[in-house]
Amino acid sequence: MDYVVTAELEPPVDATELDALQREGVAALLDRQLALVEGVAGPAEAEIDVLDYRITVHPSGASVVLALDAPALLPAEQAAATVLNELIGESELLVGWSVAHSEVRITEDEFNESLAAAERIGAADDSGLEAAIEEALESAEESEATLDTEQWRSRLTELSGRLRAFDLDAFGTDSAETARLAAGALIHAVRVVTDEIFYDELALAINNATADDAVGLLVLEELPQCYEHRYDSWFARAFLLSSAAVASRLTDRDWTPPRTVAEALALRLFVNEAQVLLEAAELMTWDEGEPVFAAFARRAFADTGHEDLYLVDFMPLGDSEDQLSARLEAQFRERGLTFEQWFAPRESEAGMHPYLRPSSEEHPTEA
Template structure:
C-alpha cells in the first residue's frame, strides 16, 4: 500500500542556524542518499520501498516527504524513520542531526482508501459516524501504544488479517483501555464513598445497586450489584491493576482468581468497542482476534458463568444448575485465588483477615 510520509530533521541542540550555503550543502547530501535508496528493511524485518521524495532544507533543519510502499501504516512510519536515521548516521556532516516527527500525511480521500480498502470518505464516516481524520488519529495513537503490550506476541491475536494494522491496533487498545478502566474504577469508588456518607448508621450498606452513575461496577454481573460496596470496589481496583500491569511485562501470568478474570474480561470488551467504534476495525476481525486472544490469556472461564441469564432462575440448591456454586457465594469470595494459583503472589489488600 502506498503512503506519503512527512518527516522533520532537526539540528542538534545548541547548533547555530544554517546559512544559505550550509542549507545548499545539506540539501545536496540528503538528495544524494535519497536518490540511492531502493528497498530497505525496517523494524521487525518488514521491507518498505521509497520511490519518490521531496526535500526542503531550512535554517533550522529539513522537511522530507517520502512516497513509500509498505504493508501497513505502522510499518511505513517506523520504516521511514529507520531509513532517515540511517542516512543521517552514514553522512558524517549530518551525523548529529535527529529525526523528529515522522508520520503519514495524506488527503482525506487517500486516508479513506487506506482505512477501508478503497472506500471513500463517506463510507467511513457512515460506518462509524466519525470523520476520517479522527479515525486515522485514533489508529495512529493505538499503533504507538501497541509496543507496550509485552506479555503477548502478535500471534496471540491469531493469523494476519486483511487489515495489516488490526493486530497492532488490538494490542494498543488493550493498553489504552487498561489505563481508562483504572481511572473509571477510581471514580466509581469516589462515587460510592460520597453517596454512602448520606446513610444513617442503621441503614444498609450502600452498593452499586443503589447508584446510577457508575462506570466499571455496572459492567460486572448485574445479579450481584447489591454486593458491590466500597470495600469490594477497592479490592476490584487492586485486582484489576495487578492484571493490567502484567500486560506490560513478560512472561504473561494469567488471572489467578475470578475477580482477576472479570477484570480481564471487562478490559477485552472495552478494547473491542474502542476498535469498532473509533478505529474503524471490522467487527468480524475484532471478534476473531479476541476469540484467539482470550484462549491464550485466560486459564479459567468461570467469569463467563456469572453473566448467564439462566442462572437468575436457577434453584440455589440445585448443584447441576449451578455447578460452580456461584449462587451460594458472596461476590467478595471472587478474590480468593484459584486452587492451582494459591501460591501465586497476592496483594496484601486482597487477603481477608480470616485468611
C-alpha cells in the same frame, strides 16, 4: 464549606518517566495511605475533614484530588499540602517525591452553584456533593482532544509495543496492522477502565451505596448482575487492585493468566473496552473485532468459569427459600465462583496484595 483541591506530586528530579508497573505501584501506595486519613489540623487548631479523594498517576508524577471540609479556601489548600507532605515523608518508597502545588480547582461560588442545582432537582445532600466533586474532577483532568481515525491508528500502533506479554500472533490474524491495533487498544483500555473504577468507587463511597441502587456508574455495572448488591466501595478498591495486577502482567515479558475470578473479570473489561474503542475510532467493527479478541481470549484466560456468572440475574443475600437459587449458589461455591471466592487465588496466595483478604474474612463494613 466543602472544597475540592487538586495537588500534583512529582518524583525526584533525576527520575525517569514512570512505566506502567511503577504507575500502578504508586497509585496503590497512595490509595492505601490516603484511605487511612480522616482529617488534619488547620489554622487555629481547626479540624479539616478529608471527605474523599481520587488519584491519577501519569508518567511524570501523580495528580491527587481531595474533597475537604474546611473553613475557607486557603486552609483547604494548606491542609491538602500538609496531608500529602506527611504521606510522602512517612513512606520510604516515596523518598525524593514532593508536592509541586496544591490549589482549589473549583471556586466556592461554583461549588455552591453545583450543590444548589443538585438540590433543586430533588437530589440528596450526598448526591449534591458528588455532583460538585464530579465537576471538579472534570476540570482537573486534561480533556483529550478529539482524534480522527488516522490519529487513533497512529496512537494505538505506538501503544501496541507495551503489550509485551503476547506476540502479535496471539490475536489470530495474518494482518500485522490489525494485531497491532488490537494490542494498542488493550493498553489504552487499561487506562480507561482504571479511571472508571476510580470514579465508581468515589460515587459508591459518597452515597454509601452498592451498584444495584447507584445511578451513573461507568464500569462496575458491566460486572455480573447476580452479585451487584455486593459491589460497594470496598469492593471497588479491591477490584481496582486486581485489575492493576492484570494490567501489570500485560506489560511483563511472560504472561501469567488470571489467578482469581476478579482478575478474569478485570481482563474481560479490558477486552470489551478495547473493542468499543476500535469501533468508535472506526478502525475495526465489532464483528471484525470479535474473532481477533476471541483468539486473544483463548491465549489469555485461564479456566476460571467466570463467563457463567453472566448467565444468572440474581443471587440471594443469604439463605434463600428459592431452591433454584440455593442450588446455583452451591454449584458456584463448588467451582469457586461465589462472591466470597472472587479474590481468593486458585492455587496459592503468593504475590497477592494483603488488601485482598482470604475468602473466609469479611470485608470491613462501610460507614
